[in-house]
Amino acid sequence: MSEGAITIGEAARRTGVSAKMIRWYEGTGLLPPATRSESGYRHYDEADLHTLRFVRRARDLGFSVEAIADLLALWRDRARPSAGVKAIAEEQIADLRRRITELEGMARTLERLAESCCGDDRPECPILDDLATEDRPPAPRRQASPLAALGPRSAHRRDKRGR
Template identity: 60%
Template sequence: MNIGQAARASGVSAKMIRYYEQTGLIPPAGRRDSGYRDYSSEDVHMLRFVRRARDLGFSMAAINELLDLWRDRSRRSADVKRVATAHMIELRERIAHLSQMVATLQTLVDCCSGDHRPDCPILADLEEPAEEHPRKHPSGALQRPNPRP
């Protein structure tokens, strides 16, 4: 099976298959006399594994671990769970980070009239950020950053 066929069968592009091989994520494929790489259905199986892990956002380093665990019949499922949980925690952190950005942007966008006039609270905030430091120990009065007019 050529690399193109393996690519179509696995959903991993030929480019990426070569890259994964080059970086050692997957073992070097066998070669025909012509120099063409040759893939078995097991190889495709492995590529689909990698593809699925990529779709779930695992880094190549994590996929490396997962592949090792996959091949290790005496693995402990706890090890797999640890890798997946760590990844999930990182994803949640990224989501929290993005959500914070979105929340701030939404506030600013809500405050912007969005018309022909130049006055814009969005630019005003970029220029001089409002001190929205949500205190972990709120000692003062609750702030109303977005009072509806």
């Protein structure tokens, strides 16, 4: 092992990235292939650790692997204009805001469904009814399903509970 080179386990410990993810990042090209010992063990240097920390932080901020690859290329290009970096960040902000809106919609839907469920010993459950409803078109991926199918059934169940 060359001076300063560390094993994958030590790289994982120092960066907070699991050994499995380090191998995966290597396979996807986010991390250059590690140098290998004569016995085939991966060895990493400080530059690799710095890249792993960069990737981990970008993943913590929700960037896709493709966006991280673009950010890494920009990071490595010292002559880059910052406009490209800002554009990627603004696209991520917009995506996060869309996802927040979708998640809030899902939470509202589940809150309404949970409120309409008696939660007692009876088998009737509007939550399961909604999940099993086939007579409406599927909601677009990552969007809350409409509650239109619950309409009067929901009100009827609330009346039975005395609300």
